[in-house]
Amino acid sequence: MTMLVYGLITGVLFGFLLQKGRVLRYDRQLGALRLLDMTIVKFMFSTVVVGMVGVYLLKDFGLAKLSVKPTLLGANILGGLIFGIGWGLLGYCPGTSAGALGEGRWDAVWGILGMLVGAALYAEAFPFMKKTVLTWGDLGKLTLPDALGVSPWVIIPVFAVAAVGLFTWFEKKGL
Amino acid sequence: MKVKSDDGWSPYVAGALSGVVLILSVWITGKFFGASTTFVRSAGMVERVFNAQRVAAMEYFVRELPQIDWQWMFVLGIFLGSLISAVTSGSFRVQAVPDTWERRFGPSRAKRAAVAFIGAVVAMFGARLADG
Structure with a gap:
């Protein structure tokens, strides 16, 4: 029960910030996919840079564990490509469809209904996927620091500097 | 014609604050952000109404049980948070x-x-x- 309350509070805060950042809209999502409007990329990378520092600090102090999903090359690449086609058509992703509906963009309802159907279809296809795609290129639970054999505290500053460089370039180009 | 300003906050500020929310979430509950599993659980909940036995026997719904969990409430929260922000800033638009x-x-x-x-x-x- 407590977890449900935490989930709701966390979602309200995140949804509030997503709306404030104006990243929930179809126009913004398609703008990012068409490389015309980088608002979403700015938002996302800002979250990632702040989040990665905090989460790795928590990990180093033994206050939290990472949640690393297995790298399955076949499923990640194929799934990513399929997701991208759908995202381009819909213009919302799973989380932002709920947020878009919250700010009145009710075409997100079609997105939510379609995503329920997509999830149901995947549940049907899962036994087949498990025997095929999900066995292709299984690298296990892998992180970038593991793969490169360096400390996360080497990757984090490099990523942060790269993000700031990218942000500077976006602002110069007016993206 | 004067168009009402709809600029919101800087995406850098809103994004960085979301990073802070993520850190607090990981610290307090150990939960990272996600949304798509919620659609699996919800699809299972809908299907269960029509054929509970079949859903109970499906491997994917055994892995992702059709029930309301932290993430389900998180996704509901995104809807509510966005609604609150949109209504209070006058940027809600049907x-x-x-x-x-x-x-x-x-x-x-x-x-x-x-x-x-x-x-x-x-x-x-x-x-x-x-x-x-």
């Missing part, structure tokens, strides 16, 4: 066809609904294949 869509594909609601629905089916299938 809209069936997005602006840029209308400029390119016209004002048909049915067309937008059909493409959004099909896109959503495809997107969620891909998202679950890639595991979120």
Whole structure:
């Protein structure tokens, strides 16, 4: 029960910030996919840079564990490509469809209904996927620091500097 | 004609604050952000109404039980948080066809609904294949 309350509070805060950042809209999502409007990329990378520092600090102090999903090359690449086609058509992703509906963009309802159907279809296809795609290129639970054999505290500053460089370039180009 | 300002906050500020919310979430509950599993659980909850036995026997619904959990409430929260922010800032707008869509594909609601629905089916299938 407590977890449900935490989930709701966390979602309200995140949804509030997503709306404030104006990243929930179809126009913004398609703008990012068409490389015309980088608002979403700015938002996302800002979250990632702040989040990665905090989460790795928590990990180093033994206050939290990472949640690393297995790298399955076949499923990640194929799934990513399929997701991208759908995202381009819909213009919302799973989380932002709920947020878009919250700010009145009710075409997100079609997105939510379609995503329920997509999830149901995947549940049907899962036994087949498990025997095929999900066995292709299984690298296990892998992180970038593991793969490169360096400390996360080497990757984090490099990523942060790269993000700031990218942000500077976006602002110069007016993206 | 004066257009009401709809600029919101800097995406850097809103994004960085979201990072802080993420850190607090990981610290307090150990939960990272995600949304697509919620659609699996919800699909299972809907299907269960029609054929509970079948859902109970399906491997994917055994892995992702059809029940309301932290993430389900998180996704509901995103809806509410966005609603609160939009209403209190005057940027709530009831809209069936997005602006840029209308400029390119016209004002048909049915067309937008059909493409959004099909896109959503495809997107969620891909998202679950890639595991979120």
